Amino acid sequence: MKYGRREFINTMLGAGGIGGLASIFYPVFQFMIPPKISEPHVSSLKVGTVDEFPINSSKIVRFGRVPVILIRNDQDTFSALAATCTHLDCIVQYNQARKQIVCACHNGVFDLNGKNVSGPPPKPLTVYSVSIVDDQVIITEEKDLA
Amino acid sequence: MKRSITYYLSLTLLAGFVLFSTAEIKAESEVNTCLECHIENDIMPMDFHEDDVHQHAEISCAGCHGGDPLEEDMDESMSVENGYIGIPELADIPAFCGKCHSKIEYMRVFQPRIQTDQVDQYYTSTHGMKLKGGDKKVAQCSSCHTSHGILPAKDTRSSVHAFNIPQTCNQCHGDAELMASTGHGTSQLDDYAGSVHGKALIEKGDTGSPACNDCHGNHGAAPPGVESVNHICGSCHLNNMEYFKTSIMGKSSESAEYHTCEQCHGNHAIYKPGDEFLNVHESSLCLECHSEDDEGYVAAETMYMQITQADSLYQEAQLHLHDIQIKGMNDVDIQYKLKDAKQNLIQLRTMVHTFDPIQITEKAGEGKQLSQTAITLAGLEISEFNQRRLGFGISTLVFVLLAFALYLKIKQIDNNKNITN
């Protein structure tokens, strides 16, 4: 059979059709592959191994959009709290000597459970729970059970 | 059987009721002839409040005023023999209250940690010293606490709750007639209400913000001396004080009586400080002492320049962030960087109290770096946003090819029909 105009058009239609389908279904399949962060909202985060955090020290770690202060106290327990002061949003720091969390902006003081102890802060700091799995420190957002 | 259980149960309940109500009757039968008479004749004190702290502690009229509330006869119950004191002289009021309040043995029954030094403190205050000197117009205990409506300071209804203190003090301090002899103005409340502290307390209800007593003291109220101003402000503005103490300004303030917080920030009318306090133009506070040819002038200019640069870069980065958010691109990193940048700006403005242009320049550099990084990240997001056009180009090419083939096919079918027709 001669390869004429008719066949050429048919080939073109076939190739174009396949190409068209591909350019629709390629994005579709890519879309369906779940992204690395599989949820819109991060609820837990690995921050490093235990020995990265010396005893009686603190580190500000990033938890999604918010900074969290991770403290390893001298009793060797970890605690994690939202690092923004509840008074006017300054970043708080851990005072190693007093074993308290201090906000330098207006001398607000929190204890290691996040409770506002003195100064202007009106509310406690939000608590995150810390768990250690295979020497890895993991911070998790505490679900509001109420 | 069941029935009898219910029967006994209800009987017990009934008995309980009877016991309870007789107990109530008994309490009521504890006669307080003061109240009876004063209520009947409608001569209760004006400021009487049911929740008065003394009422609650079961210290009734006679607890302070003396006399015998069990005595039916008025003359008997209000007789000197029965210890009746009546209305105390103004000058005697501190002692009148101090009778109990200065005695820890008595007070600790009610509150183990309660202070008992109020009267002593009072006599060190300006109010107390004037009262001792025979001035009858000054404030004593009841001026602030009221006489018969005394509520604990934590109760929001109390005249001495943080929310109400400005008004309480203003009763006298806003009265031009009363204040005429003192030489104080009467604008303190207005000044305070417009200040950062006043706005935070009065408008936002931030009890962390200082009221009058947080700077002046309560019972020992006095205008803070120059030597104490730094410490008073520093009790909240910790870093500012630390920086200031180590600065040249702070050191000279120890020797001479100037350069305290108040000199730049004022006292009652402390407004939100602005960067323009620093510059070398009209709004500058530095130029009140410094002039064009000294070190302070240069320092003011440098610090102003550094801070405004860091700030405007931060504002610019905020605009980029906003743009990214509106476009629906990934803003997480940028937002986080800008949180750091904001923190840096706060620290930078606190650091002004070092009056050290070198430290300021260094800190501002960090801040600028943060904002700059955020702007760069935003740029990347925008270019990613534009990258999408390439993919569109490729797929469009395919679709156009397909459309063209379809067009040719239609033409072809049409032509065939014309031939066959």
Next chain:
Amino acid sequence: MKQSSKQKTFSWLDDRLDLKPLVEMMDHKKVPIHSHTMWYYMGGVTLFLFLVQLFTGILLLMYYRPGEDSAYESIQFILTEVQFGWLFRNVHAWSANLMVLFAFIHMFSVVFTRAFSKPRELTWVSGFLLLLLSMFFGFSGYLLPWNELAFFATKVGTDIVGAVPFIGEQLKIIIRGGEDVTGATLSRFFGLHVAILPAITFLILSFHLLLVQRQGISEPRHFHEQPAEKKRYMSFFPDFVLRDALLWLIINIIVLYLAVFYPWDLGLKADALASAPMGIKPEWYFMFMFETLKIIPPHVWFIEGETFGILLFGVAAVLWMAVPFARFRGKQIVDSKWITILGVFTITYMVVLTIIGYI
């Protein structure tokens, strides 16, 4: 002669499904060729855009999470983390707007060519219902990203519902799922958008398409009255279908172009406590109604302006739907020039008010 595999498959299916009558119907179906043939494509384009909506909508459902504190975040997630998420979201948004646009064009072309006259009155009624449904789709879908503009636009939109006489206040509370626009409203709108409206649309659309197939393509009078030898037709299959396909492809490219070069803003997250942002506007296809309500004085006779406006639109919609049934002195008025005048007036009114709304 040996049967080709194509024929074999067909006869296998035919034995079971009795396809011959269907194929015959297809073969006989003809599309008239005249100066207004182009309008025959508008319904098809609307259908194509509806299919695009269905397709992209299902894809978006894989990641979208309704809820006050997850809706905005999940769309943000679709836009930033999911591969090509931005594409499907923008295609969904653009195609929605184009669908409403083409539904309007389709409707007015039917008016001007009198395609709704007997026996196609029911096709017209079902078509008009589909247009209303597509507007409801638009209104409910607009809130789903839970951004500032959508939040306040929904507030205003549902407030207008409150002005419906007698049942308005009650209706408003039902639509909002409470006194105010809250997360509850979002849940309701989501259910409406992805379940209730699609179900109703599916039924009416099936009916609409069935009628189109049963009754064939309408012939305008000037064409119908021509002598038979002058009438020209093309076959529905493959001629018309191929042209349809070509047009769909072109529309597809346009939608993609718009999605890539003019993406829809996500805006900022809705905050019920924030003050309303500047420039809250309803979507363009509600604009003429929104503007009308603004123009109507606060009181018309004893009725409140807003209530009056709503009644007006309600009555207008019913009358509009009844146009093919209308009779004047015992004669159908479908053919009179008044229909054209009414159509031109309606379009002019809508266009002018929409333009006023945007300037």
